[in-house]
Amino acid sequence: MIEIKKLKKYYDKKLILEIENLKFSERKIYSILGRNGAGKSTLLKILGGILSSDEGELEYNVDNTILCTQEPLFLKGNVIYNLTEPFKLIDEKIDLEQILELLDIFQIANLKEAKVNNLSGGEKAKVQFIRTILYNKKIMLFDEPTASMDKKSSYLVENILKNMRDAGKLIIIITHDYEQAVRISDCIYEVDEGKLSLK
Ligand SMILES: Nc1ncnc2c1ncn2[C@@H]1O[C@H](COP(=O)(O)OP(=O)(O)OP(=O)(O)O)[C@@H](O)[C@H]1O
Ligand SMILES: [Mg+2]
Numbered sequence: 001m002i003e004i005k006k007l008k009k010y011y012d013k014k015l016i017l018e019i020e021n022l023k024f025s026e027r028k029i030y031s032i033l034g035r036n037g038a039g040k041s042t043l044l045k046i047l048g049g050i051l052s053s054d055e056g057e058l059e060y061n062v063d064n065t066i067l068c069t070q071e072p073l074f075l076k077g078n079v080i081y082n083l084t085e086p087f088k089l090i091d092e093k094i095d096l097e098q099i100l101e102l103l104d105i106f107q108i109a110n111l112k113e114a115k116v117n118n119l120s121g122g123e124k125a126k127v128q129f130i131r132t133i134l135y136n137k138k139i140m141l142f143d144e145p146t147a148s149m150d151k152k153s154s155y156l157v158e159n160i161l162k163n164m165r166d167a168g169k170l171i172i173i174i175t176h177d178y179e180q181a182v183r184i185s186d187c188i189y190e191v192d193e194g195k196l197s198l199k
Contacts, residue, residue, distance in 0.1 A: 001025055002047065002139065002170065007056035009042055009194075016042050017194045019056070026138070029161060029171045031181035033199065034191035040174045041070050043191065044141045047172070060139065068132035070143040070174075072124045074116040079103070082116050083131055102130045106153060121148040129157060133164070140164065142173040146180065158184050 002024040009017040017039045024030055034040050045051035047058070048067025074082050083099050103109040106126040111119065116127060125148050132140065142161075146154035154177075161184055165171055175181055181188045181199075188199040 002058070002060040005057040005059070007046070007053050007058070009039070009046060009051075009053050011042075015194055017046075017053075017191075019043070019196050022196060024170055024172060026170045027165060027168050028186040029165045029173065029184050031185040031188045032172065032174045032191060032196075033176065033178060033181060033188065038191040039194050040191050041143050043196075044143050044172065044174060045069075047139075048141050064137050065139040065141065066132055066135040066137040067141040068128055068143060068145055070147075072116075072128040074124070074127075076117075078113050078115055079108070079119070079127055080112045082127060083134065086131065087134065099130070099134065102133075105156065106130065122150060122153065125149055126153060133160065138168075139170045140172075142171070144174050144176065147176070154180065 004019050004022040006021070007017060007019040008015065032040050032043070042051065044067060046053050047060075048065060049062040050067065075085055077085070080099070084094050084096075087094050100109065100112070103112055108123055108126055111123060116124065119127065125145060129142075129145050132142070146157050149157065158180065161171055161173065165186075173184070189196050190199045
């Protein structure tokens with residue numbers, strides 16, 4: 001469960017986000033829509049624990065939360081390195097078989113030794129999505145995960161998200177694709193002028 005109380009976020013004195021009271025529950029997918037610059041990524045970065053709010057309270061377990069950022073962030077190295085090293089660093093068990101299976105499902109198994117910097121936009125998004133789900137956290141936040149993916153891969157992501165929801169995860173996804181939001185969400189929000197409302 002995530003509970004937001006009277007959250008405010010400013011950039012250079014400009015109010016970017018103003019959210020009164022809001023709760024997100026486990027076993028649900030929430031989609032967030034809204035125009036460019038509306039404050040969607042800012043909200044997810046705050047929930048992901050990589051940005052602080054200026055006012056208000058957040059109640060949830062940030063340690064059991066993972067954020068798949070809008071711009072992929074990688075370690076210098078190849079695909080397999082990027083899918084194993086982050087877990088070695090935190091002493092987590094690595095399931096190589098699961099990693100290879102996910103690469104195969106996303107049709108990028110042939111790229112496992114490729115340098116991440118050389119991947120296409122969609123390929124990078126796939127590697128970042130795979131890494132995010134490998135963290136297997138209770139709360140999973142995705143910032144436009146399918147924006148650069150082809151249709152087939154987007155549907156694959158949607159199915160994985162629905163399965164994770166059914167397994168009890170709390171999932172929040174930012175998307176510009178209203179049809180996608182309708183397909184997968186239990187609840188759709190729109191951010192407009194920093195305020196969140198039900199769509
Ligand atoms: N570090 C920053 N300093 C100042 N302004 C910022 C900063 N980061 C974001 N902004 C501004 O805050 C507003 C909200 O940005 P945010 O990235 O949350 O938008 P978004 O809703 O995710 O948009 P998009 O759909 O384009 O990804 C934008 O006007 C942006 O220019
Ligand atoms: Mg954004």
